[in-house]
Amino acid sequence: MAKPNVITANRLTDGVVVYLAAEGQWTEAIANAQVAEGEEETKALETIAENAVREREVVGVYPMPVALVDGAVDPLSVRERIRAAHRTTLTKDWYDVPL
Amino acid sequence: MYRYDEFDHAFVRDRVAEFKDQVERRLSGALNEEEFRPLRLRNGLYLQLHAYMLRIAIPYGVLSSRQLRQLAMIARTWDRGYGHFTTRQNLQLNWVKLVDIPDVLAALADVEMHCIQTSGNCVRNVTADPYAAAAVDELEDPRPWCEILRQWSTLHPEFSWLPRKFKIAISGAAEDRAATAFHDIGLRIVKGPNGENGFRVLVGGGMGRIPYVGQEIRSFLPKEHLLSYIESILRVYNLFGRRDNIHKARIKILVNALGIDKFREEVEADWEATHKSAVDLPEDEKRRIMSYFAPPDLPPRPARDEAVAARRASDPAFANWYKHNVLAHRVPGYASVVISLKEPGRTPGDASSDAMDLVADLTERFGHDEVRVNYTQNLVLPHVAIADVPALYDALVPADLATGNNELLGDMICCPGLDYCNLANARSIPIAKEIAKRFEDPSRQEEIGQLRLNMSGCINACGHHHSGNIGILGVDKKGTELYQITLGGNPKDSASVGTIIGPGFRAEAVPQAIDTIVDTYIENRDEGESFLETWRRVGAAPFKEALYGAR
Numbered sequence: 001m002a003k004p005n006v007i008t009a010n011r012l013t014d015g016v017v018v019y020l021a022a023e024g025q026w027t028e029a030i031a032n033a034q035v036a037e038g039e040e041e042t043k044a045l046e047t048i049a050e051n052a053v054r055e056r057e058v059v060g061v062y063p064m065p066v067a068l069v070d071g072a073v074d075p076l077s078v079r080e081r082i083r084a085a086h087r088t089t090l091t092k093d094w095y096d097v098p099l
Numbered sequence: 100m101y102r103y104d105e106f107d108h109a110f111v112r113d114r115v116a117e118f119k120d121q122v123e124r125r126l127s128g129a130l131n132e133e134e135f136r137p138l139r140l141r142n143g144l145y146l147q148l149h150a151y152m153l154r155i156a157i158p159y160g161v162l163s164s165r166q167l168r169q170l171a172m173i174a175r176t177w178d179r180g181y182g183h184f185t186t187r188q189n190l191q192l193n194w195v196k197l198v199d200i201p202d203v204l205a206a207l208a209d210v211e212m213h214c215i216q217t218s219g220n221c222v223r224n225v226t227a228d229p230y231a232a233a234a235v236d237e238l239e240d241p242r243p244w245c246e247i248l249r250q251w252s253t254l255h256p257e258f259s260w261l262p263r264k265f266k267i268a269i270s271g272a273a274e275d276r277a278a279t280a281f282h283d284i285g286l287r288i289v290k291g292p293n294g295e296n297g298f299r300v301l302v303g304g305g306m307g308r309i310p311y312v313g314q315e316i317r318s319f320l321p322k323e324h325l326l327s328y329i330e331s332i333l334r335v336y337n338l339f340g341r342r343d344n345i346h347k348a349r350i351k352i353l354v355n356a357l358g359i360d361k362f363r364e365e366v367e368a369d370w371e372a373t374h375k376s377a378v379d380l381p382e383d384e385k386r387r388i389m390s391y392f393a394p395p396d397l398p399p400r401p402a403r404d405e406a407v408a409a410r411r412a413s414d415p416a417f418a419n420w421y422k423h424n425v426l427a428h429r430v431p432g433y434a435s436v437v438i439s440l441k442e443p444g445r446t447p448g449d450a451s452s453d454a455m456d457l458v459a460d461l462t463e464r465f466g467h468d469e470v471r472v473n474y475t476q477n478l479v480l481p482h483v484a485i486a487d488v489p490a491l492y493d494a495l496v497p498a499d500l501a502t503g504n505n506e507l508l509g510d511m512i513c514c515p516g517l518d519y520c521n522l523a524n525a526r527s528i529p530i531a532k533e534i535a536k537r538f539e540d541p542s543r544q545e546e547i548g549q550l551r552l553n554m555s556g557c558i559n560a561c562g563h564h565h566s567g568n569i570g571i572l573g574v575d576k577k578g579t580e581l582y583q584i585t586l587g588g589n590p591k592d593s594a595s596v597g598t599i600i601g602p603g604f605r606a607e608a609v610p611q612a613i614d615t616i617v618d619t620y621i622e623n624r625d626e627g628e629s630f631l632e633t634w635r636r637v638g639a640a641p642f643k644e645a646l647y648g649a650r
Contacts, residue, residue: 013126014196015150056125059132060146078526078580079517083148088179088194089446089518089528 003065005042006033006073007049008083009058017083018058024048026058030073030084035066100163100469101246101391103211111208114215118142119201126198143214144200147521153192153200154217155207159227159245159269160188160472164459167470169210171455177203181451184440186512186563187266188226188472189217193519215253220261222252222333226268228276229473232394233435233481235427239288239296241269241277243389244325247380250388251326258333262340263348265333266305278474280304280313280594281566283350284332291319298325302332302362303354306560310596311351314359316366323385327378331370335362395467395482400432404486417492419541420503425488434485436466438478438495439502439510443535446528447513448476457498465491474563475512475551477505507544508552508617509535512563516556516573517580523556525573525580530554530609537610538617547617550630551590566590568630569616570597571609582609586616586642587634600639601647612646619645 007020018026019033027033036042042063049061067074075081103111118138125135139145143154155170162170170190174182177199178192185191195203207213216223225245232240248267252258258265268277271288279285285301298320304313320328336350339357354362380388411418424437438458441447450458458478462470465487466480473479483491495501504510511534514520516527531554538544553567557574564570570585582604585597604612619642624633634642 010146010150013198015146015194017149053132056128077578079148082518082526086149088181089449 002038002042003076004068005036005045005063006030006066007036007042007045007061008033008064008080009049009052009061012056012059017086020045020049020052024052026052028086030075033066033073035068035073036063100161101158101388107211108208111211111213111215114142114213115201115204115208118204122197122201137219140218141215142200142204143217144195144197145218145521147193147519148517149519150194151197151200152519153195153203153214154185155182155190155192155212155214156217156224157189157212157472158249159225159231159242160229160474161242162470162472163210164462164466164468164470166210166212167455167459167462169206169212171452171459173203173206174455175452176206180453181449182455183446183515184448184450184472184476184478186474186476186514186561187217187224188229188474189224190472191515193515218264219259220263220265221259222248222255222261222265222267225249225252226266226277226282226474228270228272229471229479230276230426230435230481231271231471232392233428233433234272234274234276235429236273237271237429238273238290239271240392240394241271241286241288243385243392244269244271244286244288244322246388246391247325247385248329251329251380257330258337261333261337262342263345263350265336265350267329275591275594276473278563278566278590278594281306281310281563281590282313283336284329285313286325289319291321295321297321300328300332303351303359304594305349305351306563306565307349308346308558309352310560310565311355312594312596313351314354316359316363323379323382324375326380327373327375328366328370330378331366331373334369335365339365395469397430397433397467397482399430400484400486402431402485404432407485407488410489416503417489419545420492420501421488423503423507424501424505425485428482430482432485434483434488436480436483436488436491437473437505438480438500439504440477440500441504441510441535442499442502443509443539444532445499447511447531450478454498454500457494457500461491461494475506475510477510503541504544506549506551508538508547508550508613509544510551511535512551512553512567514555514557514562516554516562520556520561522559523573524558524575525556525582526606527554527556527562527571527573530571530573530582530606533606533610534613537614547621548629550617551588552613553588563590564588565596566594567597568634569613574603576603580606582606584609584612584616584646586639587631589631598639600642615645616642 021027269286270277287299300317301313471479513531517523553563554571555562555564588597
């Protein structure tokens with residue numbers, strides 16, 4: 001069975017990582033991302049996202065597979081966990097995305 | 100330092116205005132991303148994992164206190180209060196907003212800085228020995244030649260669309276501290292047959308997917324012909340370099356496909372046909388540029404300072420820092436001081452705005468207003484009176500900028516990796532932090548001695564892993580970060596590419612693997628032998644045995 005997906009991108013004006021949420025809104029919090037179950041729902045979200053590219057809201061749109069853990073959205077790859085965390089590496093001794 | 104003339108000022112201002120217009124057109128929809136991307140890259144603006152990243156050129160790693168302070172202000176005002184110094188001696192800001200870029204570029208132009216040619220298939224920032232005009236083993240200051248190349252290559256109409264990016268480094272000293280052998284062109288200032296200075300020219304070095312040590316194309320090039328000869332190299336590359344495969348487009352591939360002799364033949368033939376006097380720099384213009392690089396007035400002082408000697412005797416932390424981070428200067432009574440950006444627990448090469456401000460202040464107070472970025476991602480005050488070193492140290496300590504690990508294991512080169520970079524396959528920053536934690540005890544690093552550990556989060560090798568005595572390369576293996584270890588790389592004279600020692604390690608196993616490698620070196624080394632010397636003598640077997648046993 002196809003994995004659930006969310007749609008992610010970078011916001012045009014500041015480049016910040018965002019996720020497509022309900023009603024065509026874009027959110028920085030992956031918890032608020034709209035989850036597409038199956039190909040058809042993913043395609044529908046992609047169409048909304050492509051329109052947002054044309055409207056200059058976001059750039060670099062792509063669907064990313066996620067897991068749903070007790071209803072919460074969990075990115076599957078290290079790369080996407082890092083993107084979702086929006087975190088700097090300035091702080092000393094910081095590292096809470098597990099090795 | 101070089102100072103902009105009216106032409107330079109107007110040129111950079113025009114460029115800021117041009118890009119401001121391009122940003123406005125992108126935001127208004129007149130340009131789509133496909134159209135905008137090459138324009139923003141020409142101005143050093145990438146779109147990375149989290150945000151836009153702006154790469155600011157620091158020509159040959161030289162900054163005034165005013166410029167460093169401005170970088171601090173820019174990072175504080177338009178980013179998150181820090182920046183990352185790179186192996187190209189540049190500064191990267193990781194979180195700038197597209198809408199703010201015109202203001203950032205204008206603020207850079209105020210202090211004679213820009214981001215031009217920090218990306219794209221053109222000649223990138225020419226790097227140099229960070230101890231230029233200070234080192235005891237220097238034959239000639241490389242910075243004027245870097246500046247000449249910078250001016251010549253900036254928006255050069257023939258070489259703005261090369262097959263791939265192009266990197267040049269210059270060292271004017273006996274010891275290569277600019278990794279010249281790992282550059283598309285590496286230049287060493289050497290003595291010629293009649294005692295005059297000129298260039299030994301290396302070509303075709305590089306890191307990345309297919310690493311090569313540069314080969315000698317000319318053992319001696321008279322200085323006056325630098326531009327015409329470099330132009331011929333670039334012309335041959337531009338004509339014959341591959342454009343069909345991005346992974347085979349660097350000059351190193353061409354040089355090795357043709358063979359150095361054939362490549363040399365092509366270059367020499369082009370050079371013979373070149374109207375050299377139309378390309379080479381007129382003598383008076385060369386003198387004008389040289390005049391900006393007159394060393395500061397450093398009246399000789401007593402070579403030994405009693406107060407410093409007493410402090411070294413009574414304060415072990417100061418003594419340790421002094422031993423590694425305070426380097427001999429050619430003028431008696433002075434030293435070059437390395438300000439380590441490698442405090443254990445911090446991201447190698449990162450500096451906060453506060454740290455940049457502090458270093459700018461100290462540069463003014465103690466450093467004759469000049470600070471350098473070295474390619475190993477630290478800052479250097481090249482000209483400090485030895486008598487001022489304790490006060491400088493005391494000012495660095497509270498800011499955690501007095502880590503005495505220059506050229507030791509803790510002085511790792513580390514790319515941003517998967518924490519920031521769109522190209523990365525694996526993280527490098529947390530691995531560097533874990534290794535730093537493992538080797539935090541200065542006495543352990545002291546026991547090991549000088550050792551270059553370099554790490555990259557992908558095969559593009561921004562973290563110079565190929566040239567590390569120990570190199571770490573992060574790869575992605577079926578969704579898991581895996582780290583390949585190479586041994587025996589060397590960025591200096593008798594440069595070499597490291598050899599993969601065996602199967603990769605999972606992230607959590609890397610610090611122990613490094614520990615094992617270090618222990619194996621210590622067990623096998625002869626008296627006074629460096630890691631590289633031991634490796635070259637004993638070979639891979641004992642290291643393989645220690646790491647993998649009977650596996």
